[in-house]
Amino acid sequence: MTSSLFACCILFHVSSAQLSLPSPSYLPPDASSSSQPTNSSSIPNPQWSNLLGNLIFFYDAQRSGDLPNSNRVSWRNDSALNDGQDVSLDLAGGYYDAGDYIKATYPLSFTLMSICWGAMEYGRGYDMANQTAYLDSMLRWGLDWLIKAHPSGDTLYVLVGDTDTDDAYWGGDLGIPTPRISYQINDTRHVHSARSIFAELITLKVLGRMQQRALQQLSLLVQHSIRNATYASTLLEHAQSLYSFAVNASGGQQVYQNAVPQAADAYGSSTFGDELTIAALFLAMATNSSDYFSQAETYYNQSKLSQDDLFNWDSKTPGSAVLFAQMTSSRTNLGGNFSLWQNGVESYFDNIIDENSRGFVTDGGLLYYNGDSDQASLNPALNLAMLLNFYSPLASTQEKSQAYTSFASLQLNYALGSNPMSCPYVVGSSPNSPQNPHSAAASGGSDISNIDTDPPQEAYVLYGAVVGGPDRRDRFYDIRSDWPQTEPALDLNAPLLTLAALHVMNDSSDPFYTSLEPNAFQGAKPSGKPCDAAFPCSGGLSKGGKIAVAVVCTAVGLGVISGLAYLAHLHRKKKYAY
Ligand SMILES: *[C@@H]1O[C@H](CO)[C@@H](O)[C@H](O)[C@H]1NC(C)=O
Ligand SMILES: *[C@@H]1O[C@H](CO)[C@@H](O)[C@H](O)[C@H]1NC(C)=O
Ligand SMILES: *[C@@H]1O[C@H](CO)[C@@H](O)[C@H](O)[C@H]1NC(C)=O
Numbered sequence: 001m002t003s004s005l006f007a008c009c010i011l012f013h014v015s016s017a018q019l020s021l022p023s024p025s026y027l028p029p030d031a032s033s034s035s036q037p038t039n040s041s042s043i044p045n046p047q048w049s050n051l052l053g054n055l056i057f058f059y060d061a062q063r064s065g066d067l068p069n070s071n072r073v074s075w076r077n078d079s080a081l082n083d084g085q086d087v088s089l090d091l092a093g094g095y096y097d098a099g100d101y102i103k104a105t106y107p108l109s110f111t112l113m114s115i116c117w118g119a120m121e122y123g124r125g126y127d128m129a130n131q132t133a134y135l136d137s138m139l140r141w142g143l144d145w146l147i148k149a150h151p152s153g154d155t156l157y158v159l160v161g162d163t164d165t166d167d168a169y170w171g172g173d174l175g176i177p178t179p180r181i182s183y184q185i186n187d188t189r190h191v192h193s194a195r196s197i198f199a200e201l202i203t204l205k206v207l208g209r210m211q212q213r214a215l216q217q218l219s220l221l222v223q224h225s226i227r228n229a230t231y232a233s234t235l236l237e238h239a240q241s242l243y244s245f246a247v248n249a250s251g252g253q254q255v256y257q258n259a260v261p262q263a264a265d266a267y268g269s270s271t272f273g274d275e276l277t278i279a280a281l282f283l284a285m286a287t288n289s290s291d292y293f294s295q296a297e298t299y300y301n302q303s304k305l306s307q308d309d310l311f312n313w314d315s316k317t318p319g320s321a322v323l324f325a326q327m328t329s330s331r332t333n334l335g336g337n338f339s340l341w342q343n344g345v346e347s348y349f350d351n352i353i354d355e356n357s358r359g360f361v362t363d364g365g366l367l368y369y370n371g372d373s374d375q376a377s378l379n380p381a382l383n384l385a386m387l388l389n390f391y392s393p394l395a396s397t398q399e400k401s402q403a404y405t406s407f408a409s410l411q412l413n414y415a416l417g418s419n420p421m422s423c424p425y426v427v428g429s430s431p432n433s434p435q436n437p438h439s440a441a442a443s444g445g446s447d448i449s450n451i452d453t454d455p456p457q458e459a460y461v462l463y464g465a466v467v468g469g470p471d472r473r474d475r476f477y478d479i480r481s482d483w484p485q486t487e488p489a490l491d492l493n494a495p496l497l498t499l500a501a502l503h504v505m506n507d508s509s510d511p512f513y514t515s516l517e518p519n520a521f522q523g524a525k526p527s528g529k530p531c532d533a534a535f536p537c538s539g540g541l542s543k544g545g546k547i548a549v550a551v552v553c554t555a556v557g558l559g560v561i562s563g564l565a566y567l568a569h570l571h572r573k574k575k576y577a578y
């Protein structure tokens with residue numbers, strides 16, 4: 001991690017404690033400016049710098065609470081100022097999770113962790129694009145809220161806003177339904193009440209993958225915030241306290257939605273070994289402690305990397321393996337055997353690239369996992385691209401290193417418009433970008449039964465939002481109510497920030513989308529309706545309709561039986577199931 005630490009120092013080379021924001025502010029340029037090829041071959045390339053700037057800007061648009069004077073998103077208002085009132089706490093602030101208004105700790109923590117890790121590696125890219133102050137501000141907005149959400153050692157707020165109520169609301173940020181419920185996980189060892197034994201047991205048996213997430217990211221920021229020792233030590237205290245809570249919860253370790261079933265619909269956790277592993281690893285990094293490192297190894301040994309794993313908010317093992325490789329190559333005092341990790345990581349990557357894994361590459365070039373990619377299809381591919389780039393300097397041979405960066409570039413280029421739709425899947429970054437992100441705030445609509453047409457054109461451009469992505473046949477319909485394809489979310493932007501920062505540092509040529517004709521996406525867009533969780537092609541129809549759809553689906557290569565199997569796998573977000 002020496003390189004990361006250097007990157008960290010570069011990232012925070014400014015001596016003042018909190019970076020002041022540039023004046024005038026960076027604001028996303030009109031999308032048409034991305035059709036201008038850059039004529040010089042210098043670094044940083046201005047198009048990559050703008051992409052990075054836009055990707056961070058998206059997080060400003062997702063802010064909840066009392067917006068600062070420096071707010072750059074003119075159409076956003078202060079909102080949800082009374083969050084936490086139901087539990088007599090101030091839980092205002094933080095970020096809205098996606099196209100709706102819930103605040104969810106688990107995916108937020110993953111998002112910030114991913115961005116911090118990327119900033120440690122490629123911090124210089126943020127500097128070169130003049131985006132470091134915005135990154136700092138973005139991270140603090142999330143961290144400050146996470147600190148509030150962890151008011152005592154044994155309590156962590158994991159969700160604010162009711163998923164059912166929230167799903168029933170489609171409108172602006174001034175009319176968010178109240179009351180908003182604050183859901184916590186806790187360890188009630190010290191709390192005895194007259195509740196039934198059963199309820200007590202449930203409560204006692206609380207662990208959080210949640211805590212792990214928060215923890216990882218907090219420990220990262222310990223390094224990040226070396227400029228401010230007070231903030232750094234606050235973060236470390238929270239990190240260690242959450243880790244202890246997670247490891248030693250009196251009722252044993254469990255996934256957090258056992259205590260907060262309301263979280264299961266949106267962001268249930270499948271297992272927690274991966275969280276414990278990566279949390280212990282980041283703590284080892286932050287504290288230079290071989291004790292944490294060997295705890296990480298123990299947890300890892302209990303749930304090792306499998307070829308079927310992918311890296312996302314619910315599944316960290318591939319990230320842990322790469323982090324182990326990074327740490328055993330540079331922090332040898334902590335223990336571990338680098339070549340062991342090298343072998344493991346390379347066989348995992350090689351099998352994916354050779355299509356010897358659960359994933360396959362679509363005709364258009366996107367790495368796709370049946371089930372996991374059926375919603376937010378770009379996410380597994382971009383997360384892998386990020387890990388491939390992190391790892392490539394450590395590869396055992398030059399050939400492998402090149403294979404990893406090439407595959408990563410293919411996935412990145414796909415996301416930026418090198419795909420059969422000629423669509424760069426980042427809102428507002430090109431005339432070919434999606435026009436209809438599934439965002440209640442940006443749409444300007446208030447009629448939940450007419451999301452697509454009310455209003456016909458979205459009121460505000462949600463600059464920098466990465467949308468879910470196309471289907472397994474590379475088709476993208478750009479329909480506002482089609483949340484599996486068009487919904488943005490905090491975690492979807494994260495890997496692209498990191499990849500953009502790398503390209504700011506290292507790539508003088510333009511991002512792929514500058515080469516597209518301005519009407520390319522309009523020309524390529526499919527007619528008809530998608531076939532996914534928002535527009536079911538095998539449910540809600542008459543028998544005759546189902547048969548017709550089945551025939552069509554089979555004809556286009558989906559297969560009804562596998563289609564049903566995918567549905568059984570869905571665990572990202574279940575909403576708007578009308
Ligand atoms: C690059 O050169 C082309 C052709 O000379 C010109 O049309 C375009 O505006 C230039 N782009 C920029 C960013 O200056
Ligand atoms: C960053 O700021 C410097 C100083 O204001 C300016 O010269 C440079 O062009 C900026 N770079 C980018 C990519 O915005
Ligand atoms: C913010 O408030 C203004 C009116 O003051 C309104 O026009 C705008 O739509 C609101 N923004 C959102 C996201 O609801």
Ligand SMILES: *[C@@H]1O[C@H](CO)[C@@H](O)[C@H](O)[C@H]1NC(C)=O
Pocket residue numbers: 183184185186187188191203259260
């Ligand atoms: C602990 O968490 C459970 C589940 O969220 C909740 O029902 C209970 O009220 C909490 N206990 C305390 C003391 O707040």
Ligand SMILES: *[C@@H]1O[C@H](CO)[C@@H](O)[C@H](O)[C@H]1NC(C)=O
Pocket residue numbers: 017018228229230231
């Ligand atoms: C360090 O961070 C803390 C907590 O955010 C803040 O109160 C303090 O003002 C910061 N110190 C400096 C010198 O900015």
Ligand SMILES: *[C@@H]1O[C@H](CO)[C@@H](O)[C@H](O)[C@H]1NC(C)=O
Pocket residue numbers: 243244245247248
């Ligand atoms: C868990 O509890 C044991 C026994 O009290 C203690 O030794 C250990 O340090 C605790 N683990 C953590 C991570 O706090």
Ligand SMILES: *[C@@H]1O[C@H](CO)[C@@H](O)[C@H](O)[C@H]1NC(C)=O
Pocket residue numbers: 288333
């Ligand atoms: C970590 O600790 C070792 C001694 O155990 C020391 O040699 C090394 O410099 C430390 N590394 C960092 C980054 O603090």
Ligand SMILES: *[C@@H]1O[C@H](CO)[C@@H](O)[C@H](O)[C@H]1NC(C)=O
Pocket residue numbers: 294295297298301
């Ligand atoms: C984990 O497993 C590896 C090999 O499978 C072994 O070398 C290592 O000692 C184990 N570590 C721990 C802490 O159990």
Ligand SMILES: *[C@@H]1O[C@H](CO)[C@@H](O)[C@H](O)[C@H]1NC(C)=O
Pocket residue numbers: 337338339340343
């Ligand atoms: C490290 O792992 C490699 C490859 O698995 C093995 O050949 C080597 O003996 C191990 N080294 C040590 C010191 O255990």
Ligand SMILES: *[C@@H]1O[C@H](CO)[C@@H](O)[C@H](O)[C@H]1NC(C)=O
Pocket residue numbers: 502506
């Ligand atoms: C940047 O590009 C150079 C030359 O292509 C390459 O050697 C280097 O490894 C790249 N850096 C990263 C972080 O990918």
